[in-house]
Amino acid sequence: MTVMAIQKVLVCGYGSIGKRHIRTVQKLNPEAQIAILRSNPKPSPNQSSHLEFTDFESALSWHPDCTIVANPAPFHVEMALNSLRKLIPTFIEKPLGNGHETKDQMEELLNLEKSVPVLVGYVLRHDSGVEIVQQWISQQCLGKLVEIDFYCGSWLPDWRQSTDYRQSVSASRALGGGVLRELSHEIDLAHYLLGNLRLLFARLKITGVLQCNVEDHATIVAETNDGACVSIRINFSTFPTNRRLTVRGDRGQIDLDLVQKNIILHTRDIDKTVAYNSDGDVMFEAQMRHFFSCCVQHSSPICTVRDGIQVLEFIKDVESIAV
Secondary structure, eight states: OHHHHOOEEEEEOOSHHHHHHHHHHHHHOTTOEEEEEOSSOOOOGGGTTSEEESSHHHHHTTOOSEEEEOSOGGGHHHHHHHHHHTTOOEEEESSSOOSOOOHHHHHHHHHHHTTSOEEEEOGGGGOHHHHHHHHHHHTTTTSSEEEEEEEEEEEGGGTTTTSOGGGSGGGOTTTTOSHHHHTTHHHHHHHHHHOOEEEEEEEEEOOSSSSSSSOOEEEEEEEETTOOEEEEEEESEEEEEEEEEEEEETTEEEEEETTTTEEEEEESSOEEEEEOOOOHHHHHHHHHHHHHHHHHHOOOOSSOHHHHHHHHHHHHHHHHHOO
């Protein structure tokens, strides 16, 4: 069985996303041994059964079956390279990096990807609703696409209620925070569903409602190779949480609500509503099963290093033209 073949998992980083990946691994394979790489180990009764390392070489000498890189974005690529050089399959939490990596680092990452399994963790690619939307677009249910709108709005203080959001990675520019990178899922989905995009306009703003020095609101306008207009609007300074995708063509419209988990297809001939179950746990479990399948069965990763680089390059373009 694919999941059971993974016996030793190294998790780099013990923040909220690292803990979530640990819970997911434990649920999929309760027998798996988990080791944590932490820069500042702290006693915790919740992790007494896990090994802990404070330096990467010692952690890699434990010979893990795979590595999950879940520390802050500026350290993702360096950690991943160290793991992949040892031929250890590696999962890299999104975003791939912070955009300040060197060309040599990215080229090495792309070369290593050819021989060692790598998956970039854009978890919304594993949402069942996104899969249905992808199918309907490929089947041309809407005819010629005219406009597509991606929207995500949420309230950063609610993300990690047990900690001060102002001290979090999300609110720290030095650690790769800001809405562009933290909510880059929408940018990834736009490329995943629509292909290459040509950037037309971008506006980044620190609204002032949060006490942090990173952008908390972004508006992006682009177009596809076929000329369809694409808008991407993301923020973590509004309440309540709302995440949706609207795709409009000359023959109909798709409305996907990623919070309520339903999709509406309306065309001249069809009115269809589909409800589905793909909450966070379901998506993260699907993502980790896929990663394990890449590790053991050499399945093709749904989100590659090149996909992750594409998002980072788009973000840099946004920052370069933003008003």
